[in-house]
Every structure is written in structure tokens, then in C-alpha cells.
Amino acid sequence: MPKQLVDPAREQALKILRKTEAALSFTKLLLASQEEAAASDLARAFIHQLVMGALRTRGTLDWALSRQSTTPLEELSSWIRNILRLGLYQILYLDRVPKSAAVDESVKLAKKYGHAGTAGLVNAVLRNSHREELLRAVDALPEDNAADLSVKYSHPQWMVEQFIQDWGSERTITILKNNNKMPPLSARVNALRTDRRKLLEQLEREGVQASPVPLLEEAVEFAAGATPWKLPAHEKGLFYLQDVSSMFASYCLDVRPGHTVLDACAGPGGKATHLAALMRNQGKINALDVHEHRLGLIRENAARLGAAIVETKEQDATEDLTPLFSGADRVLADVPCSGLGVIRRRVDLKWRLRPEQIPALVELQAKILERASECLKPGGLLVYSTCTIAKRENERLVEGFLSRHSRFEVDPHVPKPLEKYLTSKGFVQILPGDENMDGFFIARLRRL
Incomplete structure (x- = not known):
């Protein structure tokens, strides 16, 4: 009997899922490499x-599979586990894929990456999985406890518990729902090279649909399915792909032409190049990063965008920065974080991140904030920002810093669109999905 050929697209998807589960690489990078190798746009x-x-639905899929199979998922190989997830995802969520095709293609993959026994298991589990029945069971799960919310909205239970602790049950459900939505693809207009009207006209000439974002004069949003990084307009440095919430961090720093700015964790350069545009390429931006490959990205982006005042340096921001960078007019500490505000964009983060990793992140963030603050001159502004919604990485950390440093105070004078997101402490906290933005935190501090 001739060997049955597997579907190349499903096989590539399986390989990416397996590598992601094994933490061998990031999904975004894997997708980019595999998509480039694929035969067609379809x-x-x-x-x-x-x-x-x-x-995105892995938690729900695993719960449903555990109801269908007598063999625990953790006892199966990573290949077979992800074949089952792929097959069930198609059955439950892809109306245009016939169930028979989802089952048959999954069995072919199981034969190639398993053996006759596991192929039989895949066949039995998927054939006995009925879309309406399983979706009704998911929909019927209560929303009054973290365990059921974890299944219903496909998040790790520890993460749901943390959201409830920080934001309460009602807001947590909204966060979970928004995390499972497709994010917009937005970009910042590079004011050093063009303006929004001209950029939109250029994009139209290049056959791409985009629209202005009302929140910010510099923001545009691409239509679904666009690949703007392949456009001539991108190569010419007319825009930088960036979420709107992230753009606000640079505005909160209130930079002026001629300022000296320290960007303590600058890679890959989105905010440093934005600051250069706001400063009209007048002054100096010291862009630091501890990783050489990220410094390379800063230099590449600065060159493409024409941000001539950005100067890079390989530097650990937890060390003393004052010998080289003291007396800065403005300091940006956009620190490494758990990323809990960008899960809709980095869906693999739900399954990669572990709760025991967060204390080390908090310690790192606190050290960077301490060192960065030492470089700010009296009267200057410091912005501490993250793309997480965890309070221990955000407001609690900044409150701890302020309790130790009486020469700093919160300055709540933020751009008007952010005023609705000011907390009682004067910080900005955007939650995932607020005005279709990513979750983001900004603390604007002034040195007395």
C-alpha cells in the first residue's frame, strides 16, 4: 500500500506547535520562517x-480532549498531543474544514510521527469529538471560580487567579475575553519622513488598506491580512509597527528638541526612534541594551527611520550608569516584564510563562528603575513603563520606589487621551482591549 502523504500546511503547523511547547523558539519567529517557505499565500x-x-484555545482543547480520551495528554508524546490539538481545533472552530478532513489528515500525521497505536487513538478521539456537544459543555461552565474560567477562556489557572486578585472577577472575565481576540496591526507614522495623510496615500498606491487611529495623530491601523513589513513604504522608513498604547510612553516623557535622553532598555528601538522624531532629530538619545543583537535592531531601525540622534551602547542597566549618563533631561525605563498585557499578540506566552519567573522579573525591574533614576537631573522627568497588567510589576513596584526616594513624585499630567486611564495613584493603566489597545502601564515621575 503506497505511503499516504501528509498535508504540508498542517505538518508545518504541527512542527511549530511542537517547538513552541518545547520552548525551543518563539512562535512569531517560527511562523515567519515557515510562512516564507510555504508554497502559496493560502x-x-x-x-x-x-x-x-x-x-489561543489550547486550554479549552486540552480540557475537551481529556473528556474524550482515556489516555492522559501528558502521557502522550509531544507530537501526538499537538496532532490532537490541531485536529480538535479544526473540528471545533473551523467551519470551512469538514470534520472528515480534520480527522483523516490528523491520522496521517499520527502515522508519520507516531505508530499504528497512536494513529488509532487519534482516529478514535477525534471521530468521537462532536462540535456542538463540546462547545455547549464549554459554554455551560460557570464563571464564579478560577478553574472553570481557566478552561472556558483558555488561560492557565495561576494566571486567572492573579488577574482576579489584581482586578476582580468581572474585569478579569473582560481581560480573558479580550486576550482571545485578534489584535489590530497598527503602526506609528514616522514624522521624520512623512505625515499621516501622505503615508495613507502612499499605502493606497502600494495596494494596502489602512485607516487613521483617532486616539493619536501619528497612528494608523492596517486592514486584516496585510503584511506591511514587506512594503516599499516600510523599507523607506515611513512607519514603524507599534501598538498605540506603547506610543503613549514616548509622549508621556514630554521631550523637547535639544534634550539629552536616556533610554535604559531600548531594544529594538521603537521608543528611541519615536523620541527622536518628537525631538525633531535635535539633541541626543542614549539607547542602552544588554544584548548586542537588540542593539543591532536599534541601529537598523534608527537608520531606516532616519533617527540620527540615537546612539547605542551595550550596557547592563542594573549597573551604575552615572559615570556616562548622569544629568539626563529625560529618562525612559521601559523595562523587561511578564508581558501579561500583550497576550492577544503573543498567545504562546500564556503557556510559556511560569508564576515562579515573576519575582525575578520584579527584582530586575526594581534594579533598573533605581539605576536609571540616578541619571535624571533635578526637574527632569522619568517614565517607567511595562506591557504587563500585573500590579506587583507596576504600581506596587513604583510605590515602593517612591517610598524610598522622597526626591521623586508622581506627575499625572499625561496626554488627554490617557486621562481616563489614570489610577487613583496617578499612574496610567491600560487593560487589554481598552479602545482596542494592548495592556500597558506608565508611571510618570518628576525629580524635585
Whole structure:
């Protein structure tokens, strides 16, 4: 009997899911490499849909599979476990894929990456999985406890518990729902090279649909399915891909032409190049990063965008920075964080991140804030920002800093669109999905 050929797109999706589960690489990078190798735009789109969909719904899929199989998922190989997830995702969520095709293609993969026994298991589990029945069971789960919310909205239980502790049950449900939505693809207009009207006209000439974002004069949003990083306009440095919430950090720093600015954790350069545009390329921006490859990205982006005042230096921001960078007019500490505000964009983060990793992040953030603050001159502004919504990484950390440093105070004078997001302490906290933005935290501090 001739060997049955597997579907190349499904096989590529399986390989990406397996590598993601094994923490061998980031999903975004894997998708980019595999999509480039795919034979057609249709295949690339299908791979992306399978990978992102299976990751986004993995918690729900695993719960449903545990109801269908007598063999625990953890006892199966990573290959077979992810074949089951891919197959069930198609059955539950892809109306255009016939169940028979989802089952048959999954069995072919199981034969290639398993053996006759596991192929039989995949066949039995998926054939006995009925869409309406399983979706009704998920929908019927109560929303009054973290365990059921974890299954219903496909998040790790520890993460749901942390959200409830920080934000309460009602807001947590909203966060979970928004994390499972597709994020917009937005970009910042590079004011050093163009303006929004001209950029939109250029994009139209290049055959791409985009629209202005009302919140910010410099923001545009691309239509679904666009690949703007491949456009001539991108190569010419007319825009930088960036979420709107992240753009606000640079505005909160209130830079002026001629300022000296320290960007303590600058890679890959989105905010440093934005600051250069706001400063009209007049002054100096010291862009630091501890990783050489990220400094390379800063230099590449600065060159493409024409941000001539950005100077890079390999530097650990937890060490004394004052010998080289004291007396700065403005300091940005956009620190490494758990990323809990950008899960809708980095869906694999739900399954990569572990609660025991967060205390080390908090310690790192506190050290960077301490060192960065030492470089700010009296009267200057410091912005501490993260893309997380965890209070221990955000307001609690900044409150601890303020309790130790009486020469700093909160300055709540933020751009008008952010005023609605000011907390009682004067910090900005955007939650995932607020005005379709990513979750983001900003503390604006002034040195007395």
C-alpha cells in the first residue's frame, strides 16, 4: 500500500506547535520562517490560522480532549498531543474544514510521527469529538471560580487567579475575553519622513488598506491580512509597527528638541526612534541594551527611520550608569516584564510563562528603575513603563520606589487621551482591549 502523504500546511503547523511547547523558539519567529517557505499565500494563511488558533484555545482543547480520551495528554508524546490539538481545533472552530478532513489528515500525521497505536487513538478521539456537544459543555461552565474560567477562556489557572486578585472577577472575565481576540496591526507614522495623510496615500498606491487611529495623530491601523513589513513604504522608513498604547510612553516623557535622553532598555528601538522624531532629530538619545543583537535592531531601525540622534551602547542597566549618563533631561525605563498585557499578540506566552519567573522579573525591574533614576537631573522627568497588567510589576513596584526616594513624585499630567486611564495613584493603566489597545502601564515621575 503506497505511503499516504501528509498535508504540508498542517505538518508545518504541527512542527511549530511542537517547538513552541518545547520552548525551543518563539512562535512569531517560527511562523515567519515557515510562512516564507510555504508554497502559496493560502498555505501561509492556513498555517498562521492553525498555529495561532490552537495556541489561543489550547486550554479549552486540552480540557475537551481529556473528556474524550482515556489516555492522559501528558502521557502522550509531544507530537501526538499537538496532532490532537490541531485536529480538535479544526473540528471545533473551523467551519470551512469538514470534520472528515480534520480527522483523516490528523491520522496521517499520527502515522508519520507516531505508530499504528497512536494513529488509532487519534482516529478514535477525534471521530468521537462532536462540535456542538463540546462547545455547549464549554459554554455551560460557570464563571464564579478560577478553574472553570481557566478552561472556558483558555488561560492557565495561576494566571486567572492573579488577574482576579489584581482586578476582580468581572474585569478579569473582560481581560480573558479580550486576550482571545485578534489584535489590530497598527503602526506609528514616522514624522521624520512623512505625515499621516501622505503615508495613507502612499499605502493606497502600494495596494494596502489602512485607516487613521483617532486616539493619536501619528497612528494608523492596517486592514486584516496585510503584511506591511514587506512594503516599499516600510523599507523607506515611513512607519514603524507599534501598538498605540506603547506610543503613549514616548509622549508621556514630554521631550523637547535639544534634550539629552536616556533610554535604559531600548531594544529594538521603537521608543528611541519615536523620541527622536518628537525631538525633531535635535539633541541626543542614549539607547542602552544588554544584548548586542537588540542593539543591532536599534541601529537598523534608527537608520531606516532616519533617527540620527540615537546612539547605542551595550550596557547592563542594573549597573551604575552615572559615570556616562548622569544629568539626563529625560529618562525612559521601559523595562523587561511578564508581558501579561500583550497576550492577544503573543498567545504562546500564556503557556510559556511560569508564576515562579515573576519575582525575578520584579527584582530586575526594581534594579533598573533605581539605576536609571540616578541619571535624571533635578526637574527632569522619568517614565517607567511595562506591557504587563500585573500590579506587583507596576504600581506596587513604583510605590515602593517612591517610598524610598522622597526626591521623586508622581506627575499625572499625561496626554488627554490617557486621562481616563489614570489610577487613583496617578499612574496610567491600560487593560487589554481598552479602545482596542494592548495592556500597558506608565508611571510618570518628576525629580524635585
